[in-house]
Amino acid sequence: MQDPVSLFERARAGDRRTLARLITLLEEGGEAAARVGAYLFPYTGQAYVIGITGPPGSGKSTLVNALARAYRERGETVGIVAVDPSSPFTGGALLGDRVRMQDVAGDPGVFIRSMATRGSLGGLARATGEVVRALDAVGFRCILVETVGAGQVEVDIARAADTVVVVQAPGLGDDIQAIKAGILEIADILVVNKADREGAAATVHILRSMLSLGGPALIRHHGQQMVVQGVAPTASGWTPPILQTVATAGKGIPELMEAIEAHRAYLERSGEGESRRRRRMAEELSQRVRERLWADVVRRVGRARLDGLVEQLARREIDPYTAVERLLAELRNG
Template identity: 85%
Template sequence: MQDPIALFERARAGDRRALARLLSLLEDDGEVASRLSAHLFPYTGNAYVIGITGPPGSGKSTLVNALARAYRERGETVGIVAVDPSSPFTGGALLGDRIRMQDVAGDPGVFIRSMATRGRLGGLAHATREVVRALDAVGFQRIMVETVGAGQVEVDIAQAADTVIVVQAPGLGDDIQAIKAGILEIADILVVNKADREGAAATLHILRSMLSLGQPAVVRHHGRAMTIQHVEPSRAGWSPPILQTVATTGKGIPELVEAIERHRIYLEESGEGEARRRRRIAEELAALARERLWARVVHQVGRARLDGLVEQLIRREIDLHTAVERLLKEL
């Protein structure tokens, strides 16, 4: 195996093949990935991370492509992490985002990494944050993370990005999709993409109503009208702007870039950016500790003992709390 530290140094010097191999090592997990992650961690913390989420068909990949072009015109380097859903049968994924990002795929200042969720919920792959940190460490200034687009489960992005963009589009079905639990609440910026289509004005009105205090919104759900009471703004001190874009033509993209910059300045001046970074690190620390502790439980207690406890639980001979206490006593 090639020395991972040497790969990192080559990647920092601009070797894209070395960077691709580096990311593969991080995705594979294990001891090498842990050692590599520890080495590159001091080099992180400089990139600005933008999360893009929303339902399938809203044009997220095309929007990412347009944003990448805009940042390249400003002379900034761009890393893109595109997470695609895995097949429930093979574990594979189409990973078709490169096809939809042909405009920037050949740009030496842009690096695109497609990742499969491999069954993980929350909209991100297992190693997404490690990949984002690696892109940060090698010097990319803007990193965009596009989630799988599976609906309201995609709230992990709120813990991984500085600015979260929630993308909606007209004609995707019930209007209530826009307000499903977790999605509207994580938005720093709301975008109605494909704004040249019929129904864009209605989608815009619904989102505005949702963000206006005291103004209920009437939406359609399974063909019936429903009145939804107001939703509080998702971030204290920041009211998410609602923008209209047509990503295929670039319409509205300059305004979106400007809104992202305004949010970045807000995070810096309000102290919210530092608070988010602290929450993010604490969350990752807790998640990694849980993962490592469970691995230790499996190793020390043994699979046979775990299977035996499961059988007792199935037969209702013990409860979950008792099972956990027995496991902890055996460590």
């Protein structure tokens, strides 16, 4: 492996191929990734991370493209992390970055990285956080993270981004797609994209009803009308604004950028931004401890012993609680 110091310095100097190589090392994981990540860490913490999530077909990629173009017009460097479903054949991202965002793909002030989920749930890939950190360390001050587009399970972005933009669009099917509890509750800003289509006003009305003092909304689900309870404004005092955009034409993008800046100012003014950063670090520490402890269990107990316990569980000869106690006892006595 090349010296991480050399890789980092070349990437920070603008060598995009070296940056891509650095990111690949982080994605592969292992000791090399740990060395690179440890070296990068002191240089991070300067970028502002904007998460873009929402159901498939809502126009997330087009919105990211429009935002990146607008931030570049302001003179800001932009990093884009686009998370895609995995190919069942290669394990790689099904969609390529330059296919998704042609307008900014050739801009030297923009770096785009497509990542495959590779089985990870929550809308992000396992190494998304490390990739974002690498882009931060080499000098990108605005980082846009687009999730895979799987629906209400995409809540990991709330732990990875400073501002979360949830994108909806009219005409995607049941109105209930607009109010999936998990995804609606992580929104800092709500965007109804493709607002030139029929039904945009109705989508805005449903979202506004859901956010208005937790009031009920009349929605349509599988052809039937039903009333669902709304989501109350956040205890922190921020109520997500609802904006309309037509990303293909750039309409509503300035207003969206203003809303992002307003949320950023709110985070700093209220102290919520620092709280989020601390929670993010605590969650990452917890995750890494779990990963290391499990690796230690596998090393000390042995794969054969673990496979044997799994087989006993499958035959219902023991229960999971007993299996854990046996593992812990073997570790204590080992």
